[in-house]
Amino acid sequence: MRINNILHYTEHHRYYIFRDFSLSSLDYKMLSLIYQPMIGAFAVALYQQLYHGIAEGQSGFSELEPQRKLFLGLGLEMNERSRKHLIEQASKLEAVGLLQTSRLGMPDNADVIYEYELSEPLSPTEFFRNMHLTMLLRDKIGKYAVIALRESFGANEPDELANAQLTKENISVPFYELFKLNMQSVDDELEQALTEVAPARQAAPRQQLETAGIAYGEIIMRFPRNSANRRFVEHLRSDNEQLAQVNYVAYKYSLSVVDICRLLDEDGIFDPNGDLMIDELQLRANQLYRQDKKREGDRQRVIARSQAAARSDEESEEPDEEFAVNEEFYLQVPSQLLGRCDIQQYNMLMRNEPHTRFLQRFFPGAVPEWIDRVFERIDLNYRLPAPVINVLIHYVIGANDAQRVTKAFLDAVASNMLMQQIDSFEKAVQYVREQAQVEQDKERRKEAVSSYSAAGARSGGRGSRSGGGTSRKPSIPIVQDGQPGAAVSADELEELRKLARKIDGK
Structure with missing residues (x-):
């Protein structure tokens, strides 16, 4: 939600809600286990409060109400800090595709009305096909937790059918084989009534993940038949998730179908079970992208040199306009x-x-x-x-x-x-x-540090502080060698002898 002035978004402004879906138990599980770790519990609480603004079992528009109801329902105070917090939580919902916010200007006055359009949570298959959301969830809870969550949303195939080589035949009956409509009579009154009671608007289309748009047929048509990875590539026909990952890598690094086929043909792209190793594919796609970029730069320089040489040979160079310098x-x-x-x-x-x-x-x-x-x-x-x-x-x-x-x-x-x-x-x-x-500032600081260190070394030595204080060790006089002793007189010598005999007890 882009709000330039906090006064444009207050508890006094009115709002309404629009939704055209109903949450199932699977949707609630997605909100609790998938979306909540990414955007936080408060943002999910805001989503549920907006959802219940329209009665359960109905779809369409809610009544116009002041946003004070949102603040009170979420336990927020009526101040600037709460407004910023609510804007932040709504922005998280918008970023993951659960909410679209619009600001409507009234022609009669300067007041504005806010519209909150809710979107249905993605199904597990759609969510894990979206690489941006999957990578965000991995950053929040870790890779192994994402794998465990992915497995928890799907029921496994029975063991008896898992490894069996079965032939599948579609025996479903289409509509027009069982039901016959009376096309001769056209009920104009019914069509008019259905048009009048139809909802005034439909939900905005959900933003799709950017993709290169490479279909399976384009890949398999250009893939070599004698390649060891041919059988793995053929599995992409029924594996939409891996095909979406291939398209995402192709879009990210601007690769063509030929480049994708070349990468899928290399060793180490598929594991022994035939699963695509997306990290290895991205690494090699990045290397190919850098090589192509380098070759394109070299090609541009060669073309520019040849064009410059051709112009110099064909045309006489005219002096260009000179620009003065202040x-x-x-x-x-x-x-x-x-x-x-x-x-x-x-x-x-x-x-x-x-x-x-x-x-x-x-x-x-x-x-x-x-x-x-x-x-x-x-x-x-x-x-x-x-x-x-x-x-x-x-x-x-x-x-x-x-x-x-x-x-x-x-x-x-x-x-x-x-x-x-x-x-x-x-x-x-x-x-x-x-x-x-x-x-110059960097050199000046370096010189100041060096001069400070030199001054400290001159003032102190090992035991002195560089800050100019006195040494911690006391100044002890040291006996110097080689100093000549003073001569002792005979009286002094006799006094020393008497002192020595007294000490010895004689």
């Missing part, structure tokens, strides 16, 4: 180009020259091939404008720092520019200045 956007001339141009000329070149010519000015000879390929990919695949690429060259190569000139760093800076939508010379200059300021 002084506030000037960048300093790098050390490699000092003496060859002043600051105005350098910024004009950076603003108007193609990146190939601008890049050559930083090298005395040929540009290294790997650097040329990196900027070619940035130009043709990333679609950065030429002035922005030139500012990138100034920032990375003009800094004359060997640690910066790496493929990873160039790609990281270009990706960051794309994320920040740097699409003009002025934005690129501002970006470079901000990055330079960040680097």
Whole structure:
């Protein structure tokens, strides 16, 4: 529920409910065991309160009532915090497909009315065919709990029929073999009456899972007949769940029918029982997607080079319009180009020259091939404008720092520019200045830390604190070796002897 102003959604606004279904015992079990772990007990309580807003056994619309009834029924107070909480719970119901909320504007006044349209819970088969909901449930309760829940919703086939090779024949009787309608008489009155009492609206169609739309017939028609996985692929005809997973992977990685057949033909895609290993299929589909993306990038660069060469051969290049650079956007001339141009000329070149010519000015000879390929990919695949690429060259190569000139760093800076939508010379200059300021702040903090550590080492030694306090150990005088003793006189020597004899008791 998207509410920009909390005052647009209060307990004073009126609402009504629409539903055209009735919950069965299986639906209640789905709400309790499947939906409640995903969205919480409060959201399920809100759903049930909205459901019972229409009498059991009926469908259609409820009466117009103030939303105070919802707040009181859920035990919420009439304040801003409760409004936000109710909006959050309704949003959870909308995200899993149980509710659609609309806001209706009244033509006569500025008041609005909220419509809550309920949708029926998915059946177990439909739910576990939906990969988004299944993955969300797995994140909430774990993989093994999901498997146990899936098994709890289905009754197993009798053991006697499980492994038996049976032939199945449909012997059901169609409608027109048993019943004959009188097509000569047309009851116009009945048709008019049924039209008049029909509901004014039907439930909105439930949003379907995005899929590639590949049918089983398209897969089996292109699948090799002598493949070891042929018998497993043929089982997809009666297994709609696995076919839906294959379509989901094909949609996720933009794979064609031929690509899907190639993946299904590989070893390790099916287990010995014939079940599709969806994780392995996604892993290999991702690898195929990355390879195709790399080949497409290489193809685009080759085509661009050939087109540029053809244009240069057929047409004489006309000088493009030059754009001036304001002084506030000037960048300093790098050390490699000092003496060859002043600051105005350098910024004009950076603003108007193609990146190939601008890049050559930083090298005395040929540009290294790997650097040329990196900027070619940035130009043709990333679609950065030429002035922005030139500012990138100034920032990375003009800094004359060997640690910066790496493929990873160039790609990281270009990706960051794309994320920040740097699409003009002025934005690129501002970006470079901000990055330079960040680097200066980082260096300043590093120098402060190093100077602080050096000061602590000078003031203390091992036993001293770096904070400037006194040492915890007491200062004990140490006897120094090699100090000459003072001479003892004869009287002092006699006194010492008397003291010694007294101590000995003689």
